[in-house]
Amino acid sequence: MRFHGQHQRNRVTLPDITSMVDVVFLLIIFFLTTSSLVRATVSEIDLAEEAGNVEASLEERGLVVNVTPEGLYLVEGDAVPLDSLLGMIAAEADDEAGLADVEVLVRADKDAPLRPVNALASGLVELGVRDWKLATRVPPGVAPTASRNAPERP
Amino acid sequence: MDFTQSKRSARSRLMGGLQLTSMVDVIFLLLIYFLLTTTYTPPEARLTPALQAERVSGGAAADLEPQVVHVELVDGRPGFRIGERVLREQSSLRNVLQQLPKDAGVFVRGAHDAPVGFGVAALQAAYDAGFFKVTYVPAR
Numbered sequence: 001m002r003f004h005g006q007h008q009r010n011r012v013t014l015p016d017i018t019s020m021v022d023v024v025f026l027l028i029i030f031f032l033t034t035s036s037l038v039r040a041t042v043s044e045i046d047l048a049e050e051a052g053n054v055e056a057s058l059e060e061r062g063l064v065v066n067v068t069p070e071g072l073y074l075v076e077g078d079a080v081p082l083d084s085l086l087g088m089i090a091a092e093a094d095d096e097a098g099l100a101d102v103e104v105l106v107r108a109d110k111d112a113p114l115r116p117v118n119a120l121a122s123g124l125v126e127l128g129v130r131d132w133k134l135a136t137r138v139p140p141g142v143a144p145t146a147s148r149n150a151p152e153r154p
Numbered sequence: 155m156d157f158t159q160s161k162r163s164a165r166s167r168l169m170g171g172l173q174l175t176s177m178v179d180v181i182f183l184l185l186i187y188f189l190l191t192t193t194y195t196p197p198e199a200r201l202t203p204a205l206q207a208e209r210v211s212g213g214a215a216a217d218l219e220p221q222v223v224h225v226e227l228v229d230g231r232p233g234f235r236i237g238e239r240v241l242r243e244q245s246s247l248r249n250v251l252q253q254l255p256k257d258a259g260v261f262v263r264g265a266h267d268a269p270v271g272f273g274v275a276a277l278q279a280a281y282d283a284g285f286f287k288v289t290y291v292p293a294r
Contacts, residue, residue: 028184029271036219048274051198088232105200110271114225114264117273118292125207125292134201134274 048110050136062103062131063089070108071116084114086123099128109134158243181212187261201277203262203290221254222291223280233270234279244275251283259287266293 045066065085066074073080075088093099103126108117124132181202224235234241239248249261260280264273280288 008176032190047198048271050199050201050274050278052201052278054200054202056198056200108270108274110269110274112270113266114268114270114273114293115266117270118264118266121205122207122294123290125205130205132202132205134203134277136199136201137276138197138199138276 004052024119041051045107045109045135046111047107047135049139051138052136052140054133056135062105063092064105064107065120067108067112067116069111071112073116073120082119082123085120086127089124090127100130100131102131104129104132105135106132116118155252169241199280201274203277203288206261206291207211208263208291208294221251221258222263223251224263224265225268225276227267232268232275244279246294247276248279248282251280251285254283256285259289260285261289261291263291263294 045068046119063075068074073085080088085111089102089104090099092102106117106120121132124130221236225232226235227233228235228240231242232242234247236247236250239250241250254260260283262273262276262280264276277288277290
């Protein structure tokens with residue numbers, strides 16, 4: 001008769017849900033926090049529908065500048081005047097590489113006039129920033145252009 | 155005598171601490187919450203034209219004169235102009251650019267009052283036509 005031993009084995013296998021619930025709630029808090037940050041960085045902009053010449057990367061560095069249909073610059077959800085924006089871009093410069101490594105992604109609304117984009121582009125030229133990208137929305141049914149090569153710099 | 159019933163009840167009494175029903179309820183509620191609150195982000199791509207300031211031309215012309223696509227309002231409507239030729243459609247611009255030599259590259263100059271969509275369309279047409287040296291020149 002070994003009833004006692006069996007009872008002990010069953011008691012040992014009881015799982016503790018408390019720690020699992022803790023982990024689940026920590027994950028929920030993490031995802032809630034990070035998703036709101038992503039939303040603040042990338043504003044809802046109606047981009048031009050083009051296939052582009054390079055794919056968007058998930059690990060894009062640099063500054064994301066959104067341009068609204070009214071011509072306002074939005075950085076992380078806040079409207080920023082051009083002077084301050086250029087100051088922010090200049091502040092991104094590395095001590096060693098300078099502004100050569102600064103990347104600027106411009107997400108401009110397709111219905112916005114080119115005036116704010118031109119003003120920003122002229123400011124980037126004056127600062128010495130050459131690495132800029134224009135965001136497009138991949139049209140439905142069109143594969144992102146992974147096969148295309150990035151253009152050579154003149 | 156039904157020993158199986160007594161065995162099952164004894165086991166459930168021992169394992170009774172684990173209530174999966176409430177856990178499944180919570181998980182489904184969370185799933186529904188995330189499904190409702192998640193916003194679908196359409197896939198994006200990038201255009202990477204070079205950047206150059208507009209210069210007032212003076213002196214001798216270069217050996218290879220680059221083609222310039224002007225994006226501007228023509229008769230009150232946005233369009234593309236190459237020399238005297240005015241094009242309204244991106245496909246027409248692409249066809250014209252395909253016939254041009256590629257070595258000199260192409261410059262896209264966007265006027266202030268033209269919409270961004272047309273500037274982006276001109277850049278895309280240049281890449282689609284086979285140009286590798288595509289430069290955006292902001293209007294002064």
